[in-house]
Amino acid sequence: PPTPWSGLPSHAxxxxxxxxxxxxLLRNQVSETAxxxxxxxxxxKSLETARTTxxxxxxxxxxxxxxxxxxxxxxxxxxxxLDGMVLHRPATCCIFLDAYVGVLEDPDTGEExxxxxxxxxxxxxxxxxFGPTYVIFDPWGPACGEVSLWPHHAVQSASPAxxxxxxxxxxxxxxxxxxxxxxxxxxxxx
Numbered sequence: 001p002p003t004p005w006s007g008l009p010s011h012a013x014x015x016x017x018x019x020x021x022x023x024x025l026l027r028n029q030v031s032e033t034a035x036x037x038x039x040x041x042x043x044x045k046s047l048e049t050a051r052t053t054x055x056x057x058x059x060x061x062x063x064x065x066x067x068x069x070x071x072x073x074x075x076x077x078x079x080x081x082l083d084g085m086v087l088h089r090p091a092t093c094c095i096f097l098d099a100y101v102g103v104l105e106d107p108d109t110g111e112e113x114x115x116x117x118x119x120x121x122x123x124x125x126x127x128x129x130f131g132p133t134y135v136i137f138d139p140w141g142p143a144c145g146e147v148s149l150w151p152h153h154a155v156q157s158a159s160p161a162x163x164x165x166x167x168x169x170x171x172x173x174x175x176x177x178x179x180x181x182x183x184x185x186x187x188x189x190x
Contacts, residue, residue, distance in 0.1 A: 004039040006144040010121035011057045011094060012042050013139035015064055017123055018092045018166050026090060029168055030069065038068055057121065058096055058162050070166045078124045078134060078155075081165045085126060091167045093124040098159040102140045120158075122150075 004020075005013035020035040031037070042064075055063075058074075065072035075081060081093040100120035104113050120140060125147065127134040136150045 003144045004036050005139060008039060008042060008139075009057065010139050011061045011096070012039075012064065013144070014092075014094045014121050014123040014137065015061060015068065015070075015166070016042075017137050017139070017145065018070070019068065021092065021125065022090060022168055026168060029171065034068065038064075057119070058164060061094060061121075061164055065164075065166055069169050071169050072164055072166050075163045075165045077163055078127070079129065079132060081124060081163075082127050082129050082132065082134075084165075084167075086129070089167065091165055094164045094166065095122050095124065095155060095160050096120075096162040096164070097122065097155075098161045100140070100158050104141060 003013075005016040008016065016035050016039050019030060019038055022030040023032045023034050062072045075093065078093040078095065081091050084091050097120045098118070100117040100122075102115045102117045102120075104115060105111070106113065117140060122139075123137040125135045125137055132152050134150045134152070134155065135147065137145060137147050139145050
């Protein structure tokens with residue numbers, strides 16, 4: 001079956017994959033339907049509105065992430081994101097590439113064929129700080145998503161133009177207070 005982000009621009013597909021990931025990891029914070037809801041909303045808005053302003057993919061990602069419950073911020077590289085992951089901070093990192101070359105494998109011959117894609121966005125899901133090596137989700141290709149390991153030099157050869165970290169927003173103080181207020185009292189003062 002096709003992925004929910006099939007046909008979306010790569011930066012939107014990366015946000016959708018982030019929503020899917022955190023729906024599984026943070027069940028009380030991100031809805032299980034968030035990925036599908038985002039993809040359907042993105043498609044609907046794309047059909048309803050023709051862009052009158054030229055917004056970059058990076059700017060659009062920042063806006064979309066905020067609207068869908070993420071703190072999004074530019075970072076100098078994914079090392080900062082990996083450092084946070086080591087400290088158990090849920091995060092992903094989108095890398096905007098200027099010179100992406102996709103590789104397809106012919107199912108009949110097993111031969112690999114390269115295709116110059118150009119501007120593209122991939123998503124770091126994890127990695128190893130020694131090297132570094134990244135666990136990458138790549139929404140490009142016929143499967144609309146593959147996970148693979150990329151060494152740092154492979155990322156550099158694809159000309160990274162921007163790195164944007166995505167972290168789920170902390171539940172609001174109002175929500176936390178409301179949840180606290182709705183807990184049954186045990187009769188003891190705290």
